Amino acid sequence: MSSKVALTGNEAVACAMRQIDPDVVAAYPITPQTDIVQYFSQYVADGRVKTEFVTVESEHSAMSATVGASAAGARAMTATSSQGLALMWEIVYIASSLRLPIVMPVVNRALSAPINIHCDHGDTMGARDSGWIQLYSENAQEVYDNTLQAVRIAEHPDVLLPVMVCQDGFITSHALENLVVEDDEFVKRWAGPYKPDRALLDLDRPMTIGALDLQDYYFEHKRSQIEAMNNAGRIVKAVGEEFGKKTGRTYGFFEAYRLDDADIAIVVLNSTAGTAKPVVDALRADGIKAGLLKPRMFRPFPAAELAAVLKGAKAIAVMDRAEGFSAMGGPIFPEIRSALYDVEKKPVVVNYVYGLGGRNIGTKDIKAVYDELAQVAKTGQYSRLVTYLGVRE
C-alpha cells in the first residue's frame, strides 16, 4: 500500500534509497545534499538497510569507491551537489565510460566562485556531456519517483549508463511537501535483484577493467557508449510508462502543460516549472494562449519529441538557471533552438537566464517573460536574444 506523507526533497531521496537498499553507498556531505547522507547513515545505524556505507574522505573518493563497488558487482549509489560534483568530475566520466549503472541524486547548487550554497543548475548542466542520463524533478514526488525509476533505467541491459536525478537545492531539497510513497515491498519488487552480466569479483571469469585503449579501439568503445545513450530514451519512456501503470504516476521525456494550442510557451525545468503553472492558468483565464514545457530528461536530449510539441508556438522562451559562458546564453537554449531548426514554421526562440546563486524567481517574473513573449509573437521580432532576469545590470 502506498501512503501519503510529508517529506522534504532530501528525505524523499533518502526514503527511495532506503527502499532500493543498494549494496553499497559511498558518499560525502555537502550542503544542500547533506540531509541525504545523514538520513541514510541513520538507516545504516538502525539496521534498516543491508547497505555497506563507505564514509569517504571526499567526493572524488565517493565516486571512485562507487565506481569500484559497481564494477565489483554491487548495486551502488552516491549523492552530491555543486562543488562535490565538480570534484568528482574526472571519475564521473569514468563511471559512464565503464558503463556502470550507478544512480546519483544531485541537489542542484551554484558553483563557486563566489561561493554560494543556493540553487542553480550550473553543476549538473556542466556535467551534461559526461555520458550520464539526467532526469530533472519539479518537486519531492518527482524526485522520489525519478530515483526509483533511475535504477531500472540505469541497469537495463540496453543502457548500462549511470543516472543523475536532479532537484533544486533548498527549494525542493529542504521544503516539506506532501507526496505519495510506495510501500517497501513494492519498491523491492520494482527494483528487483541486481544481477550484472559481468563482475570484477567473479573469480571464475577474471576480468581486466579499465585497460589502456589506444587509437585502434577507443573510438569503437565510444561509439558503443553513444549507442547506449541512443537507446536510453526508449528505456526511460518504457520505464516511465510501466511506473505509471503500477503507481498511477506516468512519466515521459517532459511534461507539456497547456501546450497544445499555445502561441507562447516557456521551457523551464525543476521547481520553477511549478512556479510557472499558475501563471499559465491566469493567462489562460484572460484568454491568452500560454503554455509550458517542463523537460524531465535532458540527457539523452529528446530533440524530435520536443520539436513536435513546441513547433506550433509562435514564440518560445527557454529559461536557463545556468550560464554557459558561450556568449549565447544558457545551456538548454541552444539545444531547444537547434531541435526546432528542421520544423517548417520556426517559432522565435529566446533565452532567459534566471535565478543564479539562488536569486528568487516568482510568478511576477514569469508573468513578465510571458508578456514579452506575447510582444515577440505579435511582431515576430525580439529585442534581445538573451535576457538576464532579475539581475541588477
Place this chain on the structure above:
Amino acid sequence: MANLKELSTRPEALGCGHRLCAGCGAAPIVRQILMASDKPVVIANATGCLEVSTTVFPYTAWNVPWMHNAFENAAATLSGIEAAYNSLKRQGKYDKEVNFVAFGGDGGTYDIGLQSLSGAMERGHDMVYVCYDNGAYMNTGIQRSSATPLGADTTTSPAGELVPGKRGGRKDLTEIMVAHGIPYVAQGSPSHWNDLVTKAKKAFDVKGPAFINALASCNRGWRHEPADTIAITRLGVETCFWPLYEVEEGKVKVTYKPREKKPVVEFLKAQGRFRHLFKPENKHLLDQIQAEVDKKWEDLLKREA
C-alpha cells in the same frame, strides 16, 4: 612461510607478455607480493607504468580480476570493491574468500593519491596497498615526485648550472602510514625476496589495512644497466638508504641489518641520476645525504629497542 620451491609453483597473477621495460623493478615486486597470498586476489591499480604496460587493449597480462580507475584513486576504488564484497557476503550473495591488493607508483601514492590512500587506511578497509617506489613519475618521463631523493636529476628537477638536481629530501611515506595506526606497515625491496614475501604474507593475514612500500628501480630514470636492478636495490638496502623494517601493531622491527653498513655513495654512484653530485662543488650534498641516512637509520634502531 613456504620455501622458494613451493612459491615458484604458485600460479602467476601477472603473466607473460606484459610490456614493462627489461629490468623494471615493478614486475618482481608484484610477483613477490602476490606469491604470498593464500587466497585469490582482486587488484586495483593506479595509473602508471604497471597499468599501461600490462593492459594494452585488447590484451591483458593479468590472470586475476584487475581494475584500473584513475591515477589518484586506487585506494578509494579498492575501498568500494571491498565494500561490495563485504555487502554481498553479508547478504549471502557471495561465498569466496579474497585478498584485496592495490598497486601504485610513488606518484600515484606519495603525491596525487595520498588523500585517497589516507582515507582508505583510516576507514580500516581490509586491503594491502603496495607502493612501488622508483622515486619519480617514470611513466610520463622521469619527473620529480615527493619520493625523489635529494639531488636526483629528473626532467623537472634537472641538474643545471645553478641547481644541482632535486631540492630537498624525500617525503617519508612509510612513517606517514605508521602514523595512521594501521595494523601493519613495512618497507621492502625485491632484492630481499624472502623478506618481502614474508612481509606480504603478514600484510595479507592481518585484518584491516596494511601498507608496503617497496623500492623499485627504474633503469630509465635511475640510469643503470637493466641487468643491475636487483643489485642496485640491494645496495639501497645495504647502505641503509632503504631500511627494511616493519611496524606491526605499533611495534617496530628492523628485519634486516647489514653486517657492514655501506657508505651511501655506493648506492648513488651506481646511478646516472646522481652523477653530478660527484663534482667537487657538490660534495656537501653527498655529505648531507649520508648524514640523513645515518640519522634515520639510528632513529630506527632506537625505536626498535
